[in-house]
Amino acid sequence: MTSLVPRRPGPCRLVYEVDCQRIIEGDSEYISAANETMAKMVYRYPADRQIGDLAQNCTKFKEVYSYNLYTVSQEELDFPIAYTILTYKDAIQTEKLLYAIYRPHNVYCIHVDKISETGPSLLYAMTSIANCLPNVFIASKLEDVIYAGFSRLKADLNCMFDLLHNTDIKWRYVINLPPQEYPIKTNAEIVKILKVFNGTSSIESIHDDKAYYRCNESYTVRDQTIQATGKKKDPPSYNITVGRGSAYGVFSWSFVNFSVNDVKAQEILKWLEDTYSPDEFFWATLASNKHLNVPGVLGFPNRKLWIPVTLSWKANKDCNGKYVHDVCVFGIWDINRVVSEKELFANKFHHDFQPLALQCMEEWFLNKSFSPKPFGTDYYRKLIYSVKTT
Known part of the structure; x- marks a missing residue:
């Protein structure tokens, strides 16, 4: 492991109001107490324009948001990944996701909805951030994304066109994301998994x-x-x-x-x-x-190979947060289960709903990234083998 920027030894604390490790470990008694603490906390979040204004000074932005702090191995450098992020509100949530997956050798296309819920300030914020990071860019063509319409797919395709034609980074895979997702596998782990997939895409497909x-x-x-x-x-x-x-x-x-x-x-x-x-x-x-x-x-259709994201549908009745469009928005009672899943990302989190859930995920993920443990790929090898021999 090559550390490109020095880091502090030992576990990092991002949250001081509660002990996130006990929440991650699923300590029921402690989670109940943390839930009461969270209910009394007052949260103030920067507006999109404030984030954009800060990013006008790139040195300050990267210092405040820690974009100079990461580790990367030679294996990761040899396996660049491309990402698309389709966002329509909340620069703060989009930036949290971007920071978690950011590595300077990968490449990132951000599509901002032409008519976003927060107006032109979201585009201003994300453009300002992209201008500070040479491997992050805004899609060259923006769509007015309408739920269930063609524009949703077109937004992804616009980014993919740009990734094919407008970057010199020789990426191996594209992973497309909404801003409400958050990674549960580090960049190093994702690379190991995708090397097992060896050029095979992971796409959900059924015929019904x-x-x-x-x-x-x-x-x-x-x-x-x-x-x-x-x-x-x-x-x-x-x-x-x-x-x-x-x-x-x-x-x-x-x-x-x-x-x-x-x-x-x-x-x-x-x-x-x-x-x-x-x-x-x-x-x-x-x-x-x-x-x-x-x-x-x-x-041929096979859902077993679909590993991008874990989520909880309302029909499964395994959500301790709330439901939006029949999908669980995870709360602090959910994250003990979420962190143990085999998928790459978890959907979904809202930064302003049970905020300690996403904040503790951030702390857990940062420590996981900087203090990696041996990561086995047997599950994914067996998965590929079982599907190809079916």
Whole structure:
């Protein structure tokens, strides 16, 4: 391990009001007490414009937000990773994620919603931050992202186009993220896992009736919402079966290049433009139709290889925080379980909901990054083997 910047020995404390380690360890009695402490705490967060103003002085910004503090190994330097972050509010939350995954040899594209909840101040903040970090940039084309609309997928594709054509960093994989996610694997661990995957993408894909019903009718945008037109769609080209899966994945360079530049991929993308939530179908469809000869995929639907993110759906009833769009926003009672999951990231956290949850995650992750323990990849090797031999 090569330390590019000196660091203090021993565990680092970011949170002084409570002992985060006891929360991470799942000490029930202590978590109850910490919950009472948290209820009495008053939190003040910097506004987007304040963050942007601070980043006008890059030296001060990097000092205050510790962008000069990291460790990186030769194995990591030899395996650059690209990230896209699609953000629409809260520069503070986006910056927390960026800092956690930031390494100077990786590359990061940030897409800011053209009509964000916090207005132009979010773009100002994120542009100011990007100007301070040479391997971070704002997408060259910004979309007005509408929930369940094509613009959501297009935002990711805009960043991926830029990553293919507008950077000299020879990245191996792209991982696309919303700002509400937070890593549970360090950069060093992610590199080890992706080396096991060896060019295979991790994309969720299943074939079910839900895909059919959402893709057999045209939808259009009216009043900033997606509405059905009642018009039936013609069947897609290339005799494909439409797959359904997550909008988020871990995509190899060859898969991204195919998705952005191949004629077949672009025809499928065009067909999906007027469907409901095409971001749930594009990656899954490319990944699960073997006759398309898409590189970096196995060519049949298999959810086992999907490792990007752990999340708790309302139907699972295993959330101790709150639900937003039927997905758990984790609280302090959840993080003991979250940190033990096998996925790369956890979704989702809100910096202003049970704030100690995300703050303790930050402290845990920082110490994990600076004091790495031996990391075994047997689980991921067995996963790859079991799928390829099915």
